[in-house]
Amino acid sequence: MGDRDITVNINGKDITVPATMSAIQAVWHAGHPRVHGVGCLEGVCGACKVFVRRAGRSIITTELGCQTMVEDGMQIIFLVFPTPNHHTYQLDDFKNSWDTQAQFHQIFPEAAHCRHCGGCTKSCPVEIDVEHGVNLATEGKFREAGELFLECVMCGLCLTSCPEEITPNHVGLFCRRITAYFHIRPSNLINRLEEIRKGEYRIVEG
Amino acid sequence: MSEGIPRKMALQNYFKGKGSRALPPEEVDIANLLEEYHPDYYEDTLVTLQTGPNKGERCHKDLAAILQADALIDDTDLAGAFVHETDLLVIGGGGAGCAAALAAAENGARVILSTKLRLGDSNTVMAEGGIQASIESGDTPMMHYEDTLKSGHFRGESRLIAALVMDGPEVIRWLIQKGMQFDQNPFGDLLTRRAGGTSHDRVVYCRDYTGLEMMRVLREAVRNGKTEVLEYSPVVELLTNETGHCAGAVIFSLDRAAYLLIKARSVIMATGGIGRLHLNGFPTSNHFGATADGLVLAYRLGARLKDIDSFQYHPTGMAYPASMAGSLITEGVRSAGAHLLNGLGNRFIDELKQRDCVTAAILRECAEGRGIVTDGGNRGVWLDTPTLERENPGILERRFPKLLQRGKICNIDPAGEPMLVYPTLHYQNGGVEIDENGSTTVPGLYAVGEVSGGIHGRNRIMGNALLEIICFGRRAGNKASETIHGRGHKKFTIEHTKNLSRELTNAGLSMEIKSPTLFPDYANFGIKQ
């Protein structure tokens, strides 16, 4: 990896930068202001969605701008748009885990209408099998579905590509949350909480 | 720049198995190691503050420059500003801000949460290693207390630490009830790992995505609640009432390019850290918005700060490739058994000593020519991930998926090749002085999370930051919501900025610099352009 200069096109402007930069670093290096769509700079916050087309290729991919290294002839467009969620729920409203499946379909009625078009999976920059996750959730397999979404950065790209307005990322997060809410009951933690409640521990300051 | 061993040659040494993998002799003189190599002790980097509540105290010069700088705005900017009114204003959309907002909203307070970027674009989302809570049977809150105090070189506040460790288990329970997952053994117990410089396994985690999991859950909980969230809305100044009580803030909305006045009964500052100031020229592990704004705004209003000459440089930031410089590799990897090796292939420090010592030792290796140098001039030492994987097949995939993902992007397979690491500016050890409820020395102003100080003394252990943000975020949220029924404020002004200008002039300080910083200069963005 040398310090060879290359030319990329970002948001319609040609810029020449060293080949060792990410898309965001390249924009800054060229002197353009950019704060929208920049967050963690480490691939976990999902702020920096970009369209990318590589030289000589016709397909356009969706990626994270802080994790995409610039290449000669690459075209990049920053996607800065809100990704609104139209579902709300309170975990406290779930009283009995036997009812979770029924309640899930009330909160996310669209999930059962999945067309299996694969749009969500194709758009996911961290390569989650989103469609499979949605389908598992629809079948009530919440723990299994949630596990698929471990690395989800909530960028919302799957949400914007879903023709049925399913909000797959929020479905995935629901699956993870309901699993924790009902099924994580660690005896080591519970023992310690009991001991503290009984006043068995005091801190001697000094 | 000092000499070192070229990366290619060092790799050959590594693969030939050169050097000694035995534990090096115990460091005899830690104080001396720190004084000689830790960046907090670099000559010429500390100055004495000439204005404000900490006048006469030592402070890093880059921080001093913005603490003693003129305000970004004056009264003319406020003419025609939009006005909102609320009970409680929370500033900052990381973990601490969300915990505070959730707690206050659950008590019935009207809450506005205003944040510089999007909700969750923060240091919290990036946390990897985990969160401390003494839950194992051989462990006690008292041991947690002692470890925290000792690692901070006995400079932490005992009352705050006592509150922190006693809240630990309840914080984990609260997070689980909000829907956060933690890694468990086959019987459902929480798994724990050990933090450097501590006496027991006590860090619970969700693979190396603990912060991502926490932030996703908190964000969803806030979004599903009643809190009103303002994104791309950095706070540029605080408001006071007729008696100097904090009474809200001025926001610059990036989307509207306009000022917004938020009148509030009280304000919770949760703006996080300082990494993007790149103190002493170090790379940073922090998110884009970590520019010490909260310290500046609180100081200006008269809040006392603590330990502002002490910062944490995490031992293992990535040093290669250059585009990733500063990106964190979690301490969890060392905790699982990975060693640090210099360019000769020798171990040079007990990898699980407290962070400031390990960092100083790495800097010593580099300064004395045993470090590794890349073609681009970056320096570092090896983190021996291949041996860890060989001795525990599958461990990288099971415990550290984020590390593998990072490796993929830069074409390095951590299972086959050691990672080049160098210290990265990671955490602000001190901050705004608080009590057990997050109250600062200014009435009506609370500070929680990384922006606050007092818990970690001069060095923080892994996992205490995530615990702190939830513990004190909730405490401040609860406390602040007690005040919502009293009488409101009469006046809302930025009078204090005039006094500030006077003080600066009297001290003969430059009025050129304006603060808060909001964005690092390489983003080419200022609100008055």
Ligand SMILES: Cc1cc2nc3c(=O)[nH]c(=O)nc-3n(C[C@H](O)[C@H](O)[C@H](O)COP(=O)(O)OP(=O)(O)OC[C@H]3O[C@@H](n4cnc5c(N)ncnc54)[C@H](O)[C@@H]3O)c2cc1C
């Ligand atoms: C890479 C990394 C790994 C880490 N790993 C761990 C770990 O394993 N365990 C652990 O305990 N700790 C860890 N830490 C530390 C821990 O994550 C942070 O200290 C903690 O999350 C800080 O939380 P916070 O809410 O105080 O600040 P943040 O999460 O940083 O949130 C602050 C928020 O305030 C916003 N803000 C800033 N200025 C303004 C302004 N002027 N107006 C409005 N909003 C503003 C920011 O944009 C941000 O959204 C890690 C940190 C990093 C960077």
Ligand code: SF4
């Ligand atoms: S699942 Fe959806 S929101 Fe999550 S990372 Fe993939 S595309 Fe982004």
Ligand code: SF4
């Ligand atoms: S984009 Fe929507 S409809 Fe298409 S597969 Fe994904 S969830 Fe189903």
Ligand code: FES
């Ligand atoms: S900036 Fe956070 S994912 Fe790219």
